Amino acid sequence: MDTPSLALEIDRLTIGYAGAGEPAVKDIGFALKAGTIACLLGPSGCGKTTLLRAIAGFLPPSSGEIRIAGRCVSKPGEVLNPEKRQVGVVFQDYALFPHLTVQDNIAFGLHGEPAAHRKARCSDLLELVGLQSLARRYPHELSGGQQQRVALARALAPRPALMLLDEPFSNLDVELKERLTLEVRDILKAERMSAILVTHDQHEAFSMADEIGVMDQGRLQQWGSSYALYHQPNSRMVADFIGQGVFLPARRSAQGIAFELGELPLQQSQVPCDGEFDVLVRPDDIIHDDASPLQARVVRKAFRGADFLYTLALDSGDQVMALVPSHHNHTIGEPIGIRLELDHVMVFARQ
Numbered sequence: 001m002d003t004p005s006l007a008l009e010i011d012r013l014t015i016g017y018a019g020a021g022e023p024a025v026k027d028i029g030f031a032l033k034a035g036t037i038a039c040l041l042g043p044s045g046c047g048k049t050t051l052l053r054a055i056a057g058f059l060p061p062s063s064g065e066i067r068i069a070g071r072c073v074s075k076p077g078e079v080l081n082p083e084k085r086q087v088g089v090v091f092q093d094y095a096l097f098p099h100l101t102v103q104d105n106i107a108f109g110l111h112g113e114p115a116a117h118r119k120a121r122c123s124d125l126l127e128l129v130g131l132q133s134l135a136r137r138y139p140h141e142l143s144g145g146q147q148q149r150v151a152l153a154r155a156l157a158p159r160p161a162l163m164l165l166d167e168p169f170s171n172l173d174v175e176l177k178e179r180l181t182l183e184v185r186d187i188l189k190a191e192r193m194s195a196i197l198v199t200h201d202q203h204e205a206f207s208m209a210d211e212i213g214v215m216d217q218g219r220l221q222q223w224g225s226s227y228a229l230y231h232q233p234n235s236r237m238v239a240d241f242i243g244q245g246v247f248l249p250a251r252r253s254a255q256g257i258a259f260e261l262g263e264l265p266l267q268q269s270q271v272p273c274d275g276e277f278d279v280l281v282r283p284d285d286i287i288h289d290d291a292s293p294l295q296a297r298v299v300r301k302a303f304r305g306a307d308f309l310y311t312l313a314l315d316s317g318d319q320v321m322a323l324v325p326s327h328h329n330h331t332i333g334e335p336i337g338i339r340l341e342l343d344h345v346m347v348f349a350r351q
C-alpha cells in the first residue's frame with residue numbers, strides 16, 4: 001500500500017474543556033506531509049498540550065476534524081480510541097513499565113505479532129537507539145537520557161503513522177537535551193517517521209523540527225520553517241517569541257523608514273498605513289565596528305563561548321543587542337562602535 005502523502009490534517013479544530021470559558025484551541029488548521037517532523041511551540045497555556053492530546057485521541061473536539069493518514073479519527077461526536085489511531089506517544093515522564101526490561105518495554109507494543117518478528121524488530125530498534133548492551137536492564141537502572149530512548153523505541157516499534165512527543169526532553173539537563181534532540185531527530189528520520197513535538201523551548205524546536213507552528217492563546221499564529229519564523233515573522237507576537245530582538249520606534253521617510261540606527265529602503269506598501277510602528281532589530285543585525293561613527297554603550301554582557309551577547313544603550317536610551325566575537329571583551333559602561341546590517345526589514349504596528 002502507498003504511504004499517504006499527508007500524515008496529519010487538522011481542519012478548523014476547536015477544543016474546549018467542560019466548564020471552562022474560552023476554548024483552549026481555537027479554529028486551528030494545518031497539514032503535515034508524511035516524513036515531516038513538526039513542532040508546536042508557544043508560551044505556557046497557549047494550548048499546545050490540548051492540541052496534542054486531541055490528536056492522540058484523549059480529548060474530543062468541539063468542532064472541526066482530525067485526519068491521520070487520510071482517515072478521519074476525530075470529529076464532534078466521533079472519536080476513535082487512542083490505541084486504534086496508529087499513533088505512538090512519548091510522554092514527558094517516559095512512562096516506561098517499571099517491571100519490564102528494556103527489551104520487553106520495546107516489544108510491548110508488538111504483542112500479537114509472530115515471536116520472530118518481535119525479536120527482529122526489537123533488536124533493530126535497540127541498535128537504532130544505541131541500547132543493545134542494556135537490553136536486559138530495568139528502567140530504574142537507566143539514566144534519564146537512556147530511559148527517553150527506550151520510550152522512543154517502544155513508541156516506534158509498531159510503526160505508527162504518526163509519532164507524538166509531549167515535552168520529551170524537559171526532565172533532562174541542558175547538555176543532554178541538546179544532544180538528545182539531534183539524536184531523536186536522526187532516529188525519527190531513519191524510520192521515515194512523521195512526528196509532532198510539543199515544547200516551549202525554541203532551541204529544541206529549532207534543532208528537531210522541519211516545520212514549526214507557533215501558538216498563542218489557543219490560536220495558530222504562524223506555520224513555517226524556523227528560518228521563516230525568525231526572519232519573516234508574520235506578527236509581533238511571533239517576532240517577540242522567536243529569537244531575541246528589540247523593537248525600535250521608526251517613522252516614514254523618503255526612502256522607506258528612518259529610525260535611530262539609520263534609514264532603510266522599504267516599499268511604502270510594507271509600512272503599516274496608519275498609526276505608529278516599530279522596526280525589529282535582532283542581535284545578528286548589529287555589527288560591532290570600531291570604525292563606525294555610531295556609538296552605543298555596553299549595559300550588560302553575557303559570555304557564550306564563541307561570542308558575547310552585548311546589551312547596548314543607544315543615545316535615546318533605547319537598547320539593542322549585538323552578538324560580538326568573544327575576543328572583543330569590552331567593559332560595562334564602555335562605548336563601542338556599531339553598524340546596522342539588516343537583511344530583512346520587519347516593521348510592526350506599535351502596541
Ligand SMILES: Nc1ncnc2c1ncn2[C@@H]1O[C@H](COP(=O)(O)OP(=O)(O)OP(=O)(O)O)[C@@H](O)[C@H]1O
Nearest residue numbers: 017020024042043044045046047048049050051200
Ligand atoms: N483539564 C482542563 N480543564 C480546564 N482547562 C484546562 C484543562 N487543561 C488545560 N486547561 C486550560 O487550557 C489552556 C491550554 O492549556 P494547555 O495545557 O493545552 O497549554 P500548553 O500550551 O500545553 O501549556 P504548558 O506549556 O504550560 O504545558 C490553559 O488555559 C489551561 O488552563
